[in-house]
Amino acid sequence: MALRRRMPGRSSPRARGHRPQRRFRIADLATYIRYYGEHHAPELLAQARFVLPELAPSDWKQFPLIAAPGCYPTSVLLPLVPLLRDGVVSRRHNRGQCVQRRQRRRPQIG
Secondary structure, rough: OOOOOOOOOOOOOOOOOOHHHHHOOOHHHHHHHHHHHOOOOHHHHHHEEEEOOOOOOOHHOOOOEEEOHHHHHHHHHHHHHHHHHHHOOOOOOOEEEEEEEEEOOOOOEE
8 A cells, every 4th residue: 555645836746756755765854955955845754754664563654654665676675674684694795786678677686
């Protein structure tokens, strides 16, 4: 289930150039400004959570604004996080790489 909330000044959640997930991936405003510049809706940061619902505790459901990673990070994280958590693989030398070739998406873990 995807949850969406319309952002100030936007007529539709899918308005051109509107990608709320990237605007809410960092909860701390000072850190966000350091890397991305001005935030378009800093008053919403306290109400937002950036989660991968399949792996997050269910408390994220209480927040009115939910943002999630896109398909490429999700394709790497879903199989990798349980392996990391169970100690099957180490964080030290893991790198997820997703590429798009000839309009085909090919997630890779390497």
